[in-house]
Amino acid sequence: MMKYLCFFLFTFFFLNTTVAQHHNVKNSKSSSGHDKSYISLDDYKQFFKKTPDFKDTSSYMVIQGDTLIAIDSRKKKSVPFEYKDDVFLNLYKKIAFNDNHKSKDGKSRLKYWKSGINVYFSKSIPAQSQKNLKKFAKEISEGIDSLNISFVTDINKANYIVYCSGDFEYASNIEKSEADFSINWNGKNQITKGFLKIDRTTYFNETLMNEKMQQLFIESLGYFRTTDKLDCHSYFSKCYDSKKVFGLLDKEILKYHYSYGICKGIDEETFDGLHENAKNHKKNHPDMPFMMIHIEP
Numbered sequence: 001m002m003k004y005l006c007f008f009l010f011t012f013f014f015l016n017t018t019v020a021q022h023h024n025v026k027n028s029k030s031s032s033g034h035d036k037s038y039i040s041l042d043d044y045k046q047f048f049k050k051t052p053d054f055k056d057t058s059s060y061m062v063i064q065g066d067t068l069i070a071i072d073s074r075k076k077k078s079v080p081f082e083y084k085d086d087v088f089l090n091l092y093k094k095i096a097f098n099d100n101h102k103s104k105d106g107k108s109r110l111k112y113w114k115s116g117i118n119v120y121f122s123k124s125i126p127a128q129s130q131k132n133l134k135k136f137a138k139e140i141s142e143g144i145d146s147l148n149i150s151f152v153t154d155i156n157k158a159n160y161i162v163y164c165s166g167d168f169e170y171a172s173n174i175e176k177s178e179a180d181f182s183i184n185w186n187g188k189n190q191i192t193k194g195f196l197k198i199d200r201t202t203y204f205n206e207t208l209m210n211e212k213m214q215q216l217f218i219e220s221l222g223y224f225r226t227t228d229k230l231d232c233h234s235y236f237s238k239c240y241d242s243k244k245v246f247g248l249l250d251k252e253i254l255k256y257h258y259s260y261g262i263c264k265g266i267d268e269e270t271f272d273g274l275h276e277n278a279k280n281h282k283k284n285h286p287d288m289p290f291m292m293i294h295i296e297p
Contacts, residue, residue, distance in 0.1 A: 081261055117221075132210045143255065177197060181195060
């Protein structure tokens, strides 16, 4: 679904610009007075899972044999595509596409939190460690509008639980781990639940506990994996010989992952194809911005 959606977003942009330039209908109005944009009939069926109503002649148009279906512009959000150089993209892909968990088709996909993260601490987590993780969460999410992290005292309002060994085992797949995280996601690769577990016997002092909790927490924000291509200080580095510091590159990686200027939930092949299309568009149409269109069905 998400691979197709990204192709859909790309073609949607070009249909808009093509129609606007040659047929002057990009800003056509619906009966309610709202702007309409157009997508292909096949894309409409695939995305909305239904056939459009052809009884309403104002809801579609035929151009050069292609049927285009009107979409209420209130349902879409368009933002400029976020370009990055190949050095950054190659590094980002090593972190964001986690080959340790692949879909049934053998591909790994970008995972992200669509809704806000509501963190609940088990009573076994020391007060100072709770305070430190709250401070860390504020630091890493600052300036990222689409990454919202809050903390709750009611477990029924939580979708992320931090707990210790010996507590109730909230995630059976990490029951035997000394420290690990577990996340659940839906069919759109949107993370819906998270669990972080730590063993106070192994991580017996505040410094050790805080560092491990922070490392696991940031990895759980996108099912990220660490790499040996980064300095030991980075939270995305496999090296643990130095104290971790959430530096500018770490911030840029996380901010890019949650940017609306890229497509979410896609596999690496689609990711590469989208960037190649964007580069070609920039080369061939330098004065025409390449836009990402996010649509709510």
